[in-house]
Amino acid sequence: MILTAYQRFRLSSLLILCTLLIVKCSPQEPSDKASSTTQTRPNIIILFADDMGYGDLSSYGNPTIRTPHIDSLAAQGIRFTSYEAAPWCVPSRIELLTGRYMARVNLNGGTGADGTGGLPDSELTLAEGLKQAGYATGMAGKWHLGYKQKKFLPINQGFDSWLGLPYSNDYMKPYVQTDEPLVMYRDTAVVEYPVDQDSLTVKYTAEAIRFIKAQGGSEQPFFFYLAYNMPHLPIHTTKEFFGKSKAGLYGDVVETIDWSVGQVLQTLEDEGLAENTIVFFASDNGPWQNAPPRMFQIPTKPEGSNWEQRGAGNKPWHVGSAGPLRGHKATTYEGGTRVPAIIRWPGHIEPRQVSDELVANLDMYRTFLETGGGTSPDHPIDGYNVMPFLTGQTRQSPRKEFGYFINELQGMRVGSWKLREVNGETELFDLQTDPGEHYNRAETEPEIVQQIQAEMQQLAQKVGLKSQKPTD
Numbered sequence: 001m002i003l004t005a006y007q008r009f010r011l012s013s014l015l016i017l018c019t020l021l022i023v024k025c026s027p028q029e030p031s032d033k034a035s036s037t038t039q040t041r042p043n044i045i046i047l048f049a050d051d052m053g054y055g056d057l058s059s060y061g062n063p064t065i066r067t068p069h070i071d072s073l074a075a076q077g078i079r080f081t082s083y084e085a086a087p088w089c090v091p092s093r094i095e096l097l098t099g100r101y102m103a104r105v106n107l108n109g110g111t112g113a114d115g116t117g118g119l120p121d122s123e124l125t126l127a128e129g130l131k132q133a134g135y136a137t138g139m140a141g142k143w144h145l146g147y148k149q150k151k152f153l154p155i156n157q158g159f160d161s162w163l164g165l166p167y168s169n170d171y172m173k174p175y176v177q178t179d180e181p182l183v184m185y186r187d188t189a190v191v192e193y194p195v196d197q198d199s200l201t202v203k204y205t206a207e208a209i210r211f212i213k214a215q216g217g218s219e220q221p222f223f224f225y226l227a228y229n230m231p232h233l234p235i236h237t238t239k240e241f242f243g244k245s246k247a248g249l250y251g252d253v254v255e256t257i258d259w260s261v262g263q264v265l266q267t268l269e270d271e272g273l274a275e276n277t278i279v280f281f282a283s284d285n286g287p288w289q290n291a292p293p294r295m296f297q298i299p300t301k302p303e304g305s306n307w308e309q310r311g312a313g314n315k316p317w318h319v320g321s322a323g324p325l326r327g328h329k330a331t332t333y334e335g336g337t338r339v340p341a342i343i344r345w346p347g348h349i350e351p352r353q354v355s356d357e358l359v360a361n362l363d364m365y366r367t368f369l370e371t372g373g374g375t376s377p378d379h380p381i382d383g384y385n386v387m388p389f390l391t392g393q394t395r396q397s398p399r400k401e402f403g404y405f406i407n408e409l410q411g412m413r414v415g416s417w418k419l420r421e422v423n424g425e426t427e428l429f430d431l432q433t434d435p436g437e438h439y440n441r442a443e444t445e446p447e448i449v450q451q452i453q454a455e456m457q458q459l460a461q462k463v464g465l466k467s468q469k470p471t472d
Contacts, residue, residue, distance in 0.1 A: 042345065043215070043277040044130070044223045044368050045208075045268075047261055048096070050089065050142060050168070050232040052340065053287030055323025056254055060340050062321060064246040065254050069262030070342065073281060077344030078353040078390060082431075084402045084413075085285050085361040087336035088329055089144055089168060091405065092284040092361055093227075097125045097145070097157075099365025099376070099383035103405060103463040111146045113171040113180040118146015119157060124377040126365050127158030130223045133374040136215055140164055140207035141227035147185075155187045159225070162187055163207045169197055169229040169236075174297045197236040200229050201253075205260040209267045216271035221372065226264070228257055233288055233295045234314050250318045275346045278371070280364065282341040287320025289328035289335075326437040332404035332411050332420060333437055348391050357397035358413070359386055380462070403459050412456045417445075419452040428452075 055062055059071040059079060086092040090111055091102035098105065100123075109117025119125065127137045139159045146152025147166035154162040163186050172182040184192035184203075208226045215222045230236070235253045245251030261281065268274040288295075296314050327333025341359070343349060362383035366376055370385050384398040404411035404420065411420035416432035419442075428442040428449055442449050 040276055041133075041135075041221045041372055042348075043221050043273060044135075044372060045264065045277060045279045046096070046223075046225045046227075046364070046368075047264065047279070047281040048093075048141070048225070048227045049257060049281075049283040050228055050230060051285065051288045051320060051329055052231055052254065052257075052283035053320030053322045053328075054325055054335065054338055054340055055321035056231075056283075056287070057340050059342075061323055062247075065251045066245065067254065067258040069258050069265060070281060073261065073265065073279060073344055074342045076346070076351045077279075077342060077349045078355050080341040080343075080359055081354060081356045082358050083282065083339055083341035083360065084337050084358065085283070085339050087285050087332055087404070087406060089142075089232075089284055093144055094119075095361040095383075096284075096364055097127070098123050099126075099362055099369075099381040100379075101362070101382050101403060101405060101463050103409075103465055104380070104382070107146065111144055111152075112167050113176060113178040113182070115146070116148045118149060118152025121151070122379070125158045126369055127154070127223060127225070129158070129369045129374040129376070130372050131158050131160070133369075133372050134220065135372060136160060136218070136220050136222040137224075138162070138207075138211040138222070139225040139227070140204040140211075141225075142168065142229045143227070144168060150188050153185070153188055161211065163191075164204065164227070165195065165200075165229060168232055169195075169200065170232065170234055170295065172299070174299055175234060175294055197229075197234070198238050200236065201256050201260050202238055204228065205263050208260075208264055212264070212267050212273065213271060216273065223368075223372070226260075228260070230257060231320060233291050233318070234299070235318055248318060249314070250320065254320075278343065278345045278368070280341075280343045280368075282361070283339040284361075286322050286325070286327065286329045286331075286336040286339060288330075289319050289322070290330070291316075291319060324436050330406070332406055332422070334418075334431070334435060337404060338435075343390060345390070350392060355397075357389065358399045358402060359389075359397050360399060360402050363399060382463075401455065401459075403456070403463075409456055409460045409463075409465060412452055412459060414452050414455055417448055417452060419449060419456065421453075421456075 057067045057070055059074045086095055094102045094105050107117035109115050111117050131137050137159045139154050139162045141164040143154055144167045182195050183190045184195050211224050231253045237252045237256045241252045241256045245255045268277050322335030325335035327335035329336050363386045366383045366385040367387050371387050386397055388394045389397045402413045410422050416430055418429045418431050420427040426442045427440045429437045
């Protein structure tokens with residue numbers, strides 16, 4: 001058969017189109033790219049504020065403190081409204097880094113200036129687990145999990161490097177009566193004394209940037225933990241931020257942290273690492289609204305210090321906000337345990353989400369460890385891997401319960417119901433309709449009280465407490 005010129009043109013066009021479709025539809029190239037993406041484990045950055053309240057960020061409703069960088073982070077991922085932590089510093093850090101309630105972990109002593117305790121060798125920290133999985137690990141900031149023995153320091157708990165304070169920034173006279181000097185460490189060596197508290201956040205930020213840039217050209221994934229000492233009292237900031245907020249010194253300090261978050265995020269962008277880095281921001285517990293009078297004294301400036309004492313003379317109103325929540329740090333009301341928390345992972349976690357699903361500090365351990373290809377230890381872990389929920393594979397968080405501990409088990413949340421038993425008083429709240437814990441439903445819902453009491457007893461036994469009898 002002889003084809004006309006027009007027919008030959010139509011036939012050649014059809015052959016070209018079919019060839020293009022075959023190439024486009026071929027599974028080989030997309031399969032290779034998908035495999036490459038799957039095999040690229042994410043970098044992980046945890047930004048952990050100290051005593052920042054649920055209501056301290058503009059994205060959580062603060063009307064005067066400006067936090068555009070943290071707000072932007074929230075817009076690019078999930079902002080949690082029911083994220084639970086322990087009610088004060090040490091147990092919150094234990095939960096984050098081991099995935100276990102503090103009741104399970106024997107520190108064998110305190111971890112402050114005069115404490116001799118620390119994380120035992122039996123605990124596998126998140127840094128240790130990720131390091132075993134091939135991650136580079138680094139830390140800047142507050143540790144508070146032991147320092148008297150070098151084995152307790154971060155450098156011996158899975159971190160390749162550390163710059164920071166061994167505990168809270170108030171462990172010095174006149175705030176705390178101790179003869180131990182407040183010093184800054186790099187790894188195991190003291191590198192700064194007296195500590196210039198005005199510049200703490202700036203120094204920690206510089207350390208984070210240095211670490212990230214050092215990893216920029218490497219195929220090795222990294223984990224960095226930036227644990228701010230602020231806005232824990234006494235609060236300090238640099239001259240660049242002093243007096244710049246509309247919320248006094250406390251607002252200045254929170255806005256300094258927001259600047260720090262912005263610097264970290266910009267560095268990830270500049271180094272081409274943003275797309276493959278999980279960034280998680282949270283606070284360790286609620287605001288310290290009941291700080292004792294000693295926290296509002298004016299300290300004597302250490303001899304030889306460059307510290308300009310911008311935080312000297314902290315005022316009772318230089319504390320955080322729990323927003324609509326009742327209570328504060330060191331209480332098991334929601335104001336002490338429910339904290340701001342935000343997570344971003346471009347391409348995996350959908351942006352502009354607000355979630356009221358129950359998630360806890362405990363869950364970040366398994367979530368990050370298993371996402372990074374690590375293996376959980378053999379001993380019991382109280383956290384869940386919530387990554388399937390975060391990435392939309394499941395619609396609900398696997399966490400349905402949470403225990404509120406201060407020495408003993410003081411309360412428990414099951415679903416939306418929260419039971420609290422302190423000093424002989426029984427309180428039951430429906431957190432779905434009453435997150436401010438204003439209406440005690442214990443008398444009208446006795447069956448729910450009994451059900452949660454039974455679950456509290458089981459949890460107390462599971463973590464090794466002899467009883468769940470609360471103390472305040």
